[in-house]
Amino acid sequence: MSISGAIRGGLALALLGLAGFSGWIFSLPAATLTAEAPAVPPEEAAAMLAVLRQEGDDRPVIAVVGLNDATETNDYIATTGILRRADIADVVMLATGPGAVRLYPALRVQPDATIAAFDADHPQGADYVIVPAMSRDDDPVVMAWLQDQFRKGARIIAVCAGAKVVAAAGLLDGRRATTHWYYRAEMLERNPGIDYAANRRMVFDGKVVTTTGITAVMPMMLTLIEAIGGRSKAEAVARDLGVDGWDARHASAAFAMTRPFAITVLANRLAMWNRDSWGIDLLPGLDEVSLALVADAWSRTYRSQAVTLSGNTAAVESLNGIHILPDSGHDGWPAERRLPISPDERPADALDRALETITDRYGEATANVVAMQLEYPR
Incomplete structure (x- = not known):
């Protein structure tokens, strides 16, 4: 089971009773601890x-x-x-x-x-x-x-x-x-x-x-x-x-289930009428690390899913020889629903940009949920 799937399942069980749900929510910490990473000998x-x-x-x-x-x-x-x-x-x-x-x-x-x-x-x-x-x-x-x-x-x-x-x-x-x-x-x-x-x-x-x-x-x-x-x-x-x-x-200590995390996930999941699909064009030679980081991040918002696009069903070979299969055709996919993977952008920068764009689209709380799932120290 995926991390997002496991969290979704656990949170769904919590919703079975409002009293139990309320108690569970308020039993969680109000925020993660601000912690320094100790030096490694x-x-x-x-x-x-x-x-x-x-x-x-x-x-x-x-x-x-x-x-x-x-x-x-x-x-x-x-x-x-x-x-x-x-x-x-x-x-x-x-x-x-x-x-x-x-x-x-x-x-x-x-x-x-x-x-x-x-x-x-x-x-x-x-x-x-x-x-x-x-x-x-x-x-x-x-x-x-x-x-x-x-x-x-x-x-x-x-x-x-x-x-x-x-x-x-x-x-x-x-x-x-x-x-x-x-x-x-x-x-x-x-x-x-x-x-x-x-x-x-x-x-x-x-x-x-x-x-x-x-x-x-x-x-x-x-x-x-x-x-x-x-x-x-x-x-x-x-x-x-x-x-x-x-x-x-x-x-x-900076990574844990918190009250804001749980509330954000539940709110995003309950907004079932408001779901987005974001297309990524599969181009030969694209950076597979950037692709993986960006697609992973956008598919962990509980509001959106990344979808790969191509002109046919054949696998597309990435920069380092990984053969990626498209999910859908690119014809008719709106330009405003595409996530660009720039060949000039380094993968770590692509992830940071994805989190910034998720913040602009869905808010800081959702971006924090994504970063927490990725266990990414922002």
Whole structure:
């Protein structure tokens, strides 16, 4: 289930009784805490790089795995796009079965291979496995494959609520870990052996790495690029992304369910007559990281959905070789309902602009709801 879907389901249950709903709302904090992200000791950062560093001269293989029916948009697309920018590894997008991968809350893509095809081509396994958030945490194919890859020596990197998937596979038992703020309590209840690490964007324990929310894909992938390709390579990719730094600092207390968050989500959901669809033209060579960030953000307002547009049904190849499938034709789509993806705008800037435009369209409270879901420190 998506983060927005889980929140929507929880809030809908709260509405079953007005008295109960009122009590629940007022039991929430009136605002998130203003918290400073504590510094990360240099030796901790160095240890993470050491764990992720590739041994030998062979070009590493990085597998990004997903479920066909629902995998988180940025966890799947942005991870791949950032890593392929660096050109320091062979990055393969996998799916549990044939056909497209439907992402949430937006976009559809054509994966490079199925898990079975990858195993046939790489019997020794991947060097790294990226695990996004998925619609279910315990898919048997994913469970068996992750356990097999771990046994073969792969380093496992869970992005956002992908930590729940890795935990369900038994790979977080007795380890330090983190995950998206909304799913933290659920993950720890299901897996009480996990040692939760607060105030960290990224946490490693042995050959398993976990991260916080969706936008942690940027610092995490830059850390992996630094470990494999060196600091200069990571700095070059960071400049291309519009990112100033990528350490593990994080203020966990700044992300939580609050009264304004819940009220805004409920108000936007109840305004069922007032829904917008925003079209994004799929052009060959468009920046897939910008696309993922913008489509993800606009599809988390509880007021709108991003839709990809093209002149035909064929997949469109992005800047770094991701094949994105259109949702609709572009003929007749009004110009005022299109979201531009500029080739001259860096992805981090595109996300900031999206949040500013969401503020102009739906208000600051809705933009804050989006940023909170993305676990994006504004």
